[in-house]
Amino acid sequence: MNNDICFLAEFDGGSPARSALELAAGAAGLAAESGGAAVGLAYGAGAAAGAASLGAAGAARVVVLSDTDGPAISLAAAAAATIGDDAPLAFLAPATPNGRDLAAALMGLLGLPALGPVRAVRIEGGRVRAEQSTLQGTVITVSESMADAPQPVIILALSGTFTPLEGGGGAASVSTAPSSDAGALGAARIVESHPADAAVANLEEAAVIIAGGRGVGSAAGFEPLNELAAVLDGAVGASRAAADAGWVPYQLQIGQTGKVVKPALYVGCGISGAIQHRVGMQTAENVVAINKDPDAPIGEFADLFVVGDLFAIVPELTAEIRRRKGIPS
Amino acid sequence: MKIVVCVKQVPATTAEKRYTADLRLDRAASESVINPLDEYAIEQALRLQEAGAVETVVYLSMGPESAAEALRRALAMGGEEAYQVTDDALAGADQWATARVLAAALGKLAPDVALMGMSSDDARGSLVPGAVAAIRGLPLLSYAAELMLTGSTARIRRLTASGFDVLEAPLPVVASVTDQVGEPRYASLKGIMAARRKSLETWNLADLGLSAHDVHGAALTRVVEVRPPETKAPTERVENLGPAEAASRIADWLAARKLI
Numbered sequence: 006m007n008n009d010i011c012f013l014a015e016f017d018g019g020s021p022a023r024s025a026l027e028l029a030a031g032a033a034g035l036a037a038e039s040g041g042a043a044v045g046l047a048y049g050a051g052a053a054a055g056a057a058s059l060g061a062a063g064a065a066r067v068v069v070l071s072d073t074d075g076p077a078i079s080l081a082a083a084a085a086a087t088i089g090d091d092a093p094l095a096f097l098a099p100a101t102p103n104g105r106d107l108a109a110a111l112m113g114l115l116g117l118p119a120l121g122p123v124r125a126v127r128i129e130g131g132r133v134r135a136e137q138s139t140l141q142g143t144v145i146t147v148s149e150s151m152a153d154a155p156q157p158v159i160i161l162a163l164s165g166t167f168t169p170l171e172g173g174g175g176a177a178s179v180s181t182a183p184s185s186d187a188g189a190l191g192a193a194r195i196v197e198s199h200p201a202d203a204a205v206a207n208l209e210e211a212a213v214i215i216a217g218g219r220g221v222g223s224a225a226g227f228e229p230l231n232e233l234a235a236v237l238d239g240a241v242g243a244s245r246a247a248a249d250a251g252w253v254p255y256q257l258q259i260g261q262t263g264k265v266v267k268p269a270l271y272v273g274c275g276i277s278g279a280i281q282h283r284v285g286m287q288t289a290e291n292v293v294a295i296n297k298d299p300d301a302p303i304g305e306f307a308d309l310f311v312v313g314d315l316f317a318i319v320p321e322l323t324a325e326i327r328r329r330k331g332i333p334s
Numbered sequence: 335m336k337i338v339v340c341v342k343q344v345p346a347t348t349a350e351k352r353y354t355a356d357l358r359l360d361r362a363a364s365e366s367v368i369n370p371l372d373e374y375a376i377e378q379a380l381r382l383q384e385a386g387a388v389e390t391v392v393y394l395s396m397g398p399e400s401a402a403e404a405l406r407r408a409l410a411m412g413g414e415e416a417y418q419v420t421d422d423a424l425a426g427a428d429q430w431a432t433a434r435v436l437a438a439a440l441g442k443l444a445p446d447v448a449l450m451g452m453s454s455d456d457a458r459g460s461l462v463p464g465a466v467a468a469i470r471g472l473p474l475l476s477y478a479a480e481l482m483l484t485g486s487t488a489r490i491r492r493l494t495a496s497g498f499d500v501l502e503a504p505l506p507v508v509a510s511v512t513d514q515v516g517e518p519r520y521a522s523l524k525g526i527m528a529a530r531r532k533s534l535e536t537w538n539l540a541d542l543g544l545s546a547h548d549v550h551g552a553a554l555t556r557v558v559e560v561r562p563p564e565t566k567a568p569t570e571r572v573e574n575l576g577p578a579e580a581a582s583r584i585a586d587w588l589a590a591r592k593l594i
C-alpha cells in the first residue's frame with residue numbers, strides 16, 4: 006500500500022478530456038496532502054501520445070491503459086493489474102458513463118469501497134473523506150471507507166469538483182499497462198456509430214447556459230433563447246420535457262438523466278424546477294429563472310426569480326445586453 | 335429467454351427524509367416507491383415480452399422486509415414472479431455489498447439479461463450494474479435508450495455526445511437503461527389483483543451461500559456526517575413589471591455580479 010492518488014484520464018478526440026484535467030489537479034492536490042504522487046491511468050484515442058502532457062495538469066506519472074476508443078469497462082482488468090499489489094490510497098474516476106462503468110467493474114473485481122458521486126474530497130488524518138449531495142440534494146453526507154476496507158477507495162467525482170491547474174509542471178513519466186485479458190467485460194462492442202449532423206454544445210464546459218423547458222412551447226420557441234445565449238457567449242440547454250418533445254436534442258438535457266452542469270450563470274426559461282432537473286443544475290453559481298407562474302418550484306431556489314412571459318422578457322433582455330455591451334443588433 | 339429486473343425501493347422524492355442515530359436513512363420513516371429508473375427497466379422488459387422476444391420477466395430486490403411492497407407493485411405492472419433478498423445483516427448495505435448480493439442471487443436465477451435502472455434516486459452512483467457484471471463475469475451494456483434481443487445477442491442504443499451508438503454483446507449480459515426506453519405503464523386494477531397470486535419468494539444471505547463476513551458487515555464505506563445543504567441567500571423576486579423594465583432589472587443584476 007502507498008499514499009498515491011490514482012485518477013482516470015479519459016482522452017477525447019486526441020486530447021485529454023476536461024475531466025482528465027480536473028481529476029489530475031484534484032489528484033495532485035490530494036497527493037500533496039497524503040505524501041504520495043498523482044498517477045494517471047489514461048485511455049482513449051490519443052492517450053499514448055498525450056500522456057506525458059498530463060504532467061502540466063498535475064500528474065507525476067501516467068500509465069496508458071489503451072490508445073483506442075471503446076467501452077472503458079473493457080479496461081478494468083488492465084486497471085486492476087496496474088494497481089497491482091501496491092495499492093494507492095485513492096482512485097478518482099469521472100462521473101461520466103465510461104468513468105462510472107470502469108470504476109464499478111474495479112469495485113466488483115477487487116472488492117473495493119466506493120464513494121460518490123461526490124462534490125468535494127479532502128484528506129483528514131490520513132483518510133480520504135468525500136462530500137456528497139444525497140437524496141436528490143436534500144442532504145449533504147460526508148463518507149469514508151471503513152478502516153479495515155481494502156485500498157484504494159474509489160471516488161466518483163462530478164464535473165467541476167476540481168479546477169484544472171493553470172500551466173506549470175513538466176512532462177509526466179509514461180509507461181504502458183501490463184497486458185491483461187479483458188474477459189467478458191471486453192465482450193460488449195460498439196457495432197454502429199451515428200454522429201448527429203450538427204455539432205452539439207458541450208454543456209459541461211459552458212460558462213453560461215440558457216435553458217428552456219416546456220414553457221418554450223416549440224422548436225421555434227428556442228430561437229429567442231439562442232439569441233440570448235449568443236450575446237452572453239453561452240450555450241442553450243433544456244429540461245427533459247423540452248427534449249422529449251423533440252424541440253432540442255437529448256444531449257442538451259440537464260438533470261438526473263441528462264447533464265450535470267456547473268456554469269457561472271444558468272437562466273431557466275419556462276422550466277418549473279422539478280427535482281430531477283434541479284439535481285443537474287443546483288451547483289450553478291448564479292441561477293436566474295423566468296416563469297409566468299409565481300408559485301413555480303424554481304422560484305424557491307433561484308437566486309433571481311422573474312415572474313413573467315419568457316417570450317416578452319427574453320428578447321428584451323437580449324436587446325438590453327446588446328445595448329450595454331455596445332453590440333449592434 | 336428470461337429477464338430478471340432488479341428493483342430497489344427508495345424514499346419518494348417528495349417524502350421527508352429522516353436519519354437514524356447511526357446516520358443511516360430511516361427507511362421506515364419515509365414514504366417509499368419503486369426507484370423511478372427501475373420502473374423504466376420494468377417497462378423495457380415488459381415491452382420485450384409483449385413483442386415475443388422474452389418469455390419470462392422476474393423481479394429481484396434486496397432490501398428490508400417492507401421492500402416486498404415494491405415487488406408487489408412491480409408484479410402488478412406485469413411479469414411472472416419475484417424474489418426478495420432480506421437479511422438483518424444487510425442493513426445499511428453500500429453499493430459494493432448490494433452488487434455482491436445481487437450478483438449471488440442472479441447466479442441462482444441465471445437470466446439471459448439482468449436488467450437495472452441506470453441509477454437509483456437515493457444514491458446515484460450508477461455503480462451496481464458494472465460491479466455485478468464484473469463479479470458475475472458477464473458483459474455490460476449500460477445506459478441503454480433501448481434494448482433489443484435477437485437470437486443469442488443483446489444490442490442497445492446508447493446516446494453519445496452528439497448522436498448515438500449501437501453496442502452489442504453475446505448473452506447472457508447485464509444491462510442498464512435510461513428513461514428513454516419508454517414511459518412506464520401504470521398498474522391496472524386487474525394487474526394489482528393478479529399480482530397477489532404471483533409467487534414472491536424470500537431469500538436470506540445463507541440461501542445465497544453468503545455470510546455476513548462475505549459482505550464485510552454490509553459495507554466497505556460509512557457515513558460520518560449528515561447535514562442540510564448550505565442555505566443560500568433568499569431568492570430576489572421581480573414581479574409585476576413590464577418586459578422592458580424586467581429585462582433592465584435582470585441586466586442590472588447580471589452586471590452587479592460581473593456576468594455581463
Ligand SMILES: Cc1cc2nc3c(=O)[nH]c(=O)nc-3n(C[C@H](O)[C@H](O)[C@H](O)COP(=O)(O)OP(=O)(O)OC[C@H]3O[C@@H](n4cnc5c(N)ncnc54)[C@H](O)[C@@H]3O)c2cc1C
Nearest residue numbers: 218219220244245246260261262263275277282297298315
Ligand atoms: C426518472 C426520471 C428522470 C428524469 N430526469 C430528468 C432530467 O434529467 N431533466 C429534467 O429536466 N427532467 C427530468 N425528469 C422530468 C421532470 O420530473 C419534469 O417532468 C421536467 O423537468 C419538467 O420539465 P419542465 O420544467 O420543462 O416542464 P413543466 O414542469 O411542465 O414546467 C413548465 C413551466 O413553464 C412555465 N411556462 C409556461 N409558459 C411560459 C411562458 N410563456 N413564460 C414563462 N414561463 C412559462 C410554467 O409556468 C411551468 O412552470 C425526470 C423524470 C423522471 C421520472
